[in-house]
Amino acid sequence: MVARGMTAAALGAWIVFEDEAGFSMTPPARATWARRAHTPTIRMRGWTRCRVTLAGLCCYKPGERSRLIYKLHVHNRRPAKGERRSYGWRDFRWLLVYAHGRLGAPIVLIWDNLNTHRTKGMQEFIKATDWLTVYHLPTYTPDLNPVEGIWSALRRTAHANTAFETPDHLVRTLRTRLRKIQYRSHIIDGCLAATRLRP
Incomplete structure (x- = not known):
């Protein structure tokens, strides 16, 4: 991380971490109250196949306010033929170009070893982009x-503990x-501090 920090400082760049996550209409249950011997239940309205996928960027630079940039996509859990269940490399390219425009400086990107991050198209984009330096986290x-x-x-x-009425309710x-x-x-x-890494 020290070497990466030196790289970012030399470039005047933002250190940007990326990750993806999925959120469904069925929420995680947290602690709640109920009458003794009566298990609380939540009735859903038949939208449980809907899923929201998020790709997020946490952006850090000494002397600057930390930023969160994200891309949100709604899709069916049973996609049509040819439809992706997650983001493709073009989606990540769009997100990075958008982030670069918002941050106005080079980006040192740190992300995991997802196969989409290592596709031929993404590798060609990284090589052709002078404002982007990429590092992969250990497995x-x-x-x-x-x-x-x-x-x-x-x-x-x-x-948590929310009965979403429609996919739009979840997205909002x-x-x-x-x-x-x-x-x-x-x-x-605080999320960066929890990793015990330093920008």
């Missing part, structure tokens, strides 16, 4: 990625909570 190390902390916060707050709830996190940079900083 099976989600504890080193601060974006995981963002997903955990969503699951413990906006997504996630967007509202993500917007609140974007305006509270100390939450994004």
Whole structure:
């Protein structure tokens, strides 16, 4: 991480962590109250096949306010023929180009070893992009990625114990909570602190 930090400082770049997560209409259950011997139940309205996929970027630079940038996609759990169940490399390319425009500086990207991150198209894009430097996290190390902390916060707050009426209800709830996190940079900083890494 020290070497990466030196690279970022030399380039005047942002250190950007990326990760993806899925959220379904069936929320995680947290502690709740109920009458003794009566298990609480939540009735769903038949939308359980809907799933929201999020790709998020936690962006850090000394002297700058930390940023959260994300891309949200809604899809059916049983996609049509030829339809992807997750993001393709072009989606990640769009997200990175968008982030570069928002941040206005080079990006040192740190992400996992997802096969989509290593496709031929993505590798060609990385080689052809002078403002992008990429490092891969070691295998099976989600504890080193601060974006995981963002997903955990969503699951413990906006997504927990909620009976979503429609896919749009789920999307609105996630967007509202993500917007609140974007305006509270100390939450994004806390996710980095939890990894014990330094920008």
